[in-house]
Amino acid sequence: MSLDEAQAELTRRRETALAMGGAAKLAARAAEGVLNARQRLDVLLDPDSFSETGLLAQGIRPEMRGRSAADGKIAGFGRIGGRPVAVVSNDFTVLGASSSAINGKKIQHVKRIAARSGMPVIYVGESAGARMPDRMGAAGRAMLGQDPTEYLRERTTPWVSAMLGPCYGSSTWYACLSDFVVMRKGAKMSVASGRVTSIAISQAVDAEELGGWKLHTDTTGLVDLAVDTDEEALAAVKRFLGYLPDHAGAAPPRCEVPEGSGADGDAIRAALPESRHQTYDVRRILRLVADAESLFELKGRFGRSLVTALARIDGRSVGLIASNPLFKGGAIDVDACRKATSFLVLCDSFNIPIIFMTDQPGFLIGMAGELRGAPGLIMNWMNALSLVTVPKLQVVMRKSYGQAYLNMGGGRNADATACWPMADLGFVDPVIGVSILHGLKREDDPERFDRLAEELGRDSSAWELAALYEAQDVIEPSETRDWLANMLEVHGRRLSGGVGTHRLAAWPTSF
Amino acid sequence: MREIKVLSEISGSVWKIVAAPGDALDEEQPVMILESMKMEIPVLAPERGVLKTLCVAEGASVAEGEVVAILEA
Numbered sequence: 076m077s078l079d080e081a082q083a084e085l086t087r088r089r090e091t092a093l094a095m096g097g098a099a100k101l102a103a104r105a106a107e108g109v110l111n112a113r114q115r116l117d118v119l120l121d122p123d124s125f126s127e128t129g130l131l132a133q134g135i136r137p138e139m140r141g142r143s144a145a146d147g148k149i150a151g152f153g154r155i156g157g158r159p160v161a162v163v164s165n166d167f168t169v170l171g172a173s174s175s176a177i178n179g180k181k182i183q184h185v186k187r188i189a190a191r192s193g194m195p196v197i198y199v200g201e202s203a204g205a206r207m208p209d210r211m212g213a214a215g216r217a218m219l220g221q222d223p224t225e226y227l228r229e230r231t232t233p234w235v236s237a238m239l240g241p242c243y244g245s246s247t248w249y250a251c252l253s254d255f256v257v258m259r260k261g262a263k264m265s266v267a268s269g270r271v272t273s274i275a276i277s278q279a280v281d282a283e284e285l286g287g288w289k290l291h292t293d294t295t296g297l298v299d300l301a302v303d304t305d306e307e308a309l310a311a312v313k314r315f316l317g318y319l320p321d322h323a324g325a326a327p328p329r330c331e332v333p334e335g336s337g338a339d340g341d342a343i344r345a346a347l348p349e350s351r352h353q354t355y356d357v358r359r360i361l362r363l364v365a366d367a368e369s370l371f372e373l374k375g376r377f378g379r380s381l382v383t384a385l386a387r388i389d390g391r392s393v394g395l396i397a398s399n400p401l402f403k404g405g406a407i408d409v410d411a412c413r414k415a416t417s418f419l420v421l422c423d424s425f426n427i428p429i430i431f432m433t434d435q436p437g438f439l440i441g442m443a444g445e446l447r448g449a450p451g452l453i454m455n456w457m458n459a460l461s462l463v464t465v466p467k468l469q470v471v472m473r474k475s476y477g478q479a480y481l482n483m484g485g486g487r488n489a490d491a492t493a494c495w496p497m498a499d500l501g502f503v504d505p506v507i508g509v510s511i512l513h514g515l516k517r518e519d520d521p522e523r524f525d526r527l528a529e530e531l532g533r534d535s536s537a538w539e540l541a542a543l544y545e546a547q548d549v550i551e552p553s554e555t556r557d558w559l560a561n562m563l564e565v566h567g568r569r570l571s572g573g574v575g576t577h578r579l580a581a582w583p584t585s586f
Numbered sequence: 587m588r589e590i591k592v593l594s595e596i597s598g599s600v601w602k603i604v605a606a607p608g609d610a611l612d613e614e615q616p617v618m619i620l621e622s623m624k625m626e627i628p629v630l631a632p633e634r635g636v637l638k639t640l641c642v643a644e645g646a647s648v649a650e651g652e653v654v655a656i657l658e659a
Contacts, residue, residue, distance in 0.1 A: 352625050401614075403596050404625040436623050441597065443650050504624045 092130045092144040096168025104168070110305040112149050112166035115199050115239065119162065119309045120153035127151040129181045134170065135218075136209060144169050147202075148178035150185045152194070155313050158321055161189035163249075164199040167240055171203030174210075174245045176218040182245070183222050193322035195233040197312060198253065200246030204267065228252045230424040230580040232322040235315060237308045238262045238298065242286075243271075251297060252584050254319075254421050255373070257311040258288045258298045296377040296414060297585065314371060318385040318392040319425045323580065326426050326573030327392035333367040340553035347552070351473060351499070354400040357382055357432065360472070361395055364388070364432075364556045370395075373418065378410030379403075380439070383418040385427070389560040394422035396483070397432035398472070406439035407479050412452035413586065415482070419459045420579045428466040428563055431484035436504060437477035456482050459582065464575035466490050466566035470555055471498040471537070471546070486545070490566045493548045493558050494537035505532035590635050592655040594648045598622025603644055605655075609637045617655050620648065635659035 076084070095101060095111065104111050110118065116125055128151050134143035147169035152161050163182055165172035172178075189196045209215055226248060228234070236250035238258040247264050250256045258264065265272070265286030273280045284290065291298035302308050320327045346359045362370050365386035372384040379402035384395045396415055398405040407415075422429050438444070438453060460467075460482065469484030471494040480500065481488055494500075502508065505528045509515055512531070517524040540546040550558050567573060598620035605617045616628035617637065635657030642654045 354625065354627055400625070401628065401630075404623050404627045406596070406623060436625065439596070441650065506624050 088131055091141065095144050095166055096170075100168040108304075109240070111168065112164040112172075112199065112201070115237075115305060115309060116149065116153070116162060116164050118306055119197065119199070119312065120155060120160070121157065124154035125151055125162075126153065128184060132177050132181060134206075134209070135176045139170075143175075146175055146178040146181065147172040148181055150178075150181040152185075152188070155316060158316075159192070159194040160197055160316070161185045161194055162197045162199065165202045165246055167201045167203070170206060172201060172246075173203045173206035175206045176209065176221065179221065179225070183225065190229075190231045193232060193324065195235060195316055195319070195321065197316075198234070198236045198246065198249040199309075200236055200238045200242045200250060200264075201240030201262075202242060202244055202246040204244030204271075226252060228581070228584055230254070230323060230420075230577070233316060233319045233425060235312050237305075237312055238264050239305050239308060241268060241282075243268050254425075255300075255312070255315040256291075256298045257300045257302060257308045257315075258291060259305055259308050260288045260301050260303055263287060264291060264297070292374070292376040294377075296374055296410060296417075299373040300375070315385070318371065318387070318427065323424055323426070323577055324574055329392075330366075330387055330390045332387075332390045333369070336366040336369075337364075337556045339363050340556060343552040343555065347473075351497070354404060356401045357397045357399040357434070357472075358384075360552075361386065361397055361432065364559065365393075365395070366390065374414050378408060378412070378414040380405050380407055380435070381411040381415055383414055388430075388556065388563060391560075391563055392427050393559075393563070394418060394427045394429045395432060396429065398435040398483070400434055400473075403439055405435040406437060407435055407482070408439040409444050409447045409449050409452055412438075412449070412456050416452070416456045416459045416586070417584075419456070419463055420582045423459075423463045423465050423575055423579045424577055426465055426568075426574050428468065428566070429463065430559060431467070431469040431489060433469060433471045433475045433480075433483040433485075434473040435476065435479050435483065436474060437479050453478060453482065455586065459579055460484075460488055462578040464568075464578065466563065466568065468559060468562050468566070469493070470550075470559070471495065471500065471540075472552075473497055474499040474501075474504075476501055476503055491548075491562045492540075492546045493550045493555075494540055494546045495552050495555075496537055496549055498537040498540070498546075498549075499532070499535050500537075500540050501532065501535035505529075505535070587658045589638070590631075590633055590657040590659055591653045592617055592629060592631060592657060594620065594629055594650060594652050594654050596620065596622050596627060597650050598627065598648060600642050600644050600646045600648060600654070601626060603640060604628075605637050607637050607640065611635060611637055611657065618642075629654055631657060633657075633659065 132146045149164040234253040236253040242264045263286040269282030288301035369387040382397040467489040469489035469492040601621040603618040611631040639656040
């Protein structure tokens with residue numbers, strides 16, 4: 076082959092690979108308003124920043140040569156807002172982006188380089204699962220197991236997944252190992268597709284019920300956020316990464332404080348109901364405390380009696396764990412336990428200080444929780460909290476009862492605690508306490524009941540906690556933002572450049 | 587028309603019903619308020635819809651996961 080011929084061959088091969096699964100398949104996607112794998116990279120990455128690895132990779136079976144562009148998974152490195160990232164974008168038009176020996180090598184390469192060079196990995200998911208017949212038989216089994224660390228997660232750098240179509244096999248596994256998962260409504264995520272599942276268990280299965288966004292945002296908690304379009308999903312990926320450092324060895328970037336941040340501190344008071352028996356939506360308060368437009372809630376439809384959100388205060392990334400009395404009165408259920416623990420792991424792994432905002436009547440007791448092992452999850456949370464090395468701050472807004480007082484940062488589980496003046500600290504609500512302690516109902520003897528309730532509630536004030544120096548301060552709600560900004564400064568881990576020791580780095584990604 | 591079940595997230599008693607059949611409700615708008623754990627805890631519409639049926643009356647006890655109303659969307 077002459078030099079000219081070799082060059083022409085390179086051009087031809089590049090063009091073939093960039094044509095992906097062919098014009099007809101690409102046109103069909105475009106007609107549905109769904110981006111293809113390369114368009115998604117254009118939306119995700121800074122212009123002209125993508126450097127591809129493995130454009131000319133092909134399926135391992137001889138008959139696949141020439142019809143398996145990039146072997147179905149487009150891999151490489153690029154930039155988002157000037158910061159480096161590694162990406163794998165699944166090309167569903169090429170053999171359904173099914174997992175194969177060669178594209179497995181590409182994923183392995185990207186992950187290894189990202190970990191070594193210190194950059195996040197983004198998985199743009201849409202894949203059919205294992206490639207058949209490649210994965211059949213003993214030879215297929217042998218090919219499957221070439222990387223014993225394929226599903227090892229050590230949180231050296233952030234991993235993020237966008238689920239943008241049918242996601243089975245690889246896309247689902249990497250989502251479950253990721254720090255953040257966003258799903259486009261209509262995408263699916265399950266162990267096997269509806270079709271495969273139906274055949275395997277001889278039952279009609281609805282793919283949406285098996286792995287749609289409602290299942291994963293409401294019930295499993297495996298997906299953090301559901302959105303309507305590919306573009307919104309990729310914007311969410313960028314937004315999430317904006318709060319995180321490039322890798323676990325660095326502090327998160329500090330941002331400009333947007334104009335107007337903290338301007339409405341007095342509105343916090345107005346967002347609270349007058350009666351302690353009434354509920355409110357804590358997200359209104361969090362928006363007033365955080366830098367303007369910086370509140371980014373994760374798992375907003377799951378375990379809703381706690382809000383977990385990334386945000387900024389004074390330009391610094393923070394992780395907020397806040398009681399939300401709007402749901403279950405703020406009583407912490409099993410889902411909320413799992414959500415809180417996984418959020419602690421995220422924040423601690425990437426050097427994000429944690430802020431508890433507490434107004435909770437205790438863990439939600441009852442059969443539903445016990446059947447799901449509530450005590451184990453409560454201790455899982457405490458164990459994780461005890462291993463956290465990033466700064467931990469706590470604001471007791473109204474009540475903080477029971478064991479959950481400790482889980483939410485009480486009892487020296489936070490570096491600093493402030494109470495609002497109406498804070499109420501006790502083991503249970505005094506009215507319930509009277510019935511437990513004295514076996515008395517109010518209708519039996521209202522006068523005695525009220526007197527006993529008052530006695531039980533007497534020593535549960537913010538003043539008492541401050542007098543015992545368990546709360547370091549009592550503050551007005553309007554002073555919350557300034558107190559937190561000050562404490563973030565005081566408790567910043569300067570000796571290590573804001574970097575913790577990451578004892579949760581190998582914590583399970585799902586439990 | 588699709589039916590949407592409104593479930594109680596907790597056990598408690600129905601203190602006050604704050605929406606009537608025919609009302610158009612937004613997601614997270616209260617349908618009724620329960621009394622539980624000495625608090626007034628709202629039962630919220632899980633998504634936008636029109637209230638079709640109330641399945642419980644004021645004063646009734648409800649269990650966690652019980653259907654307390656049905657919306658149509």
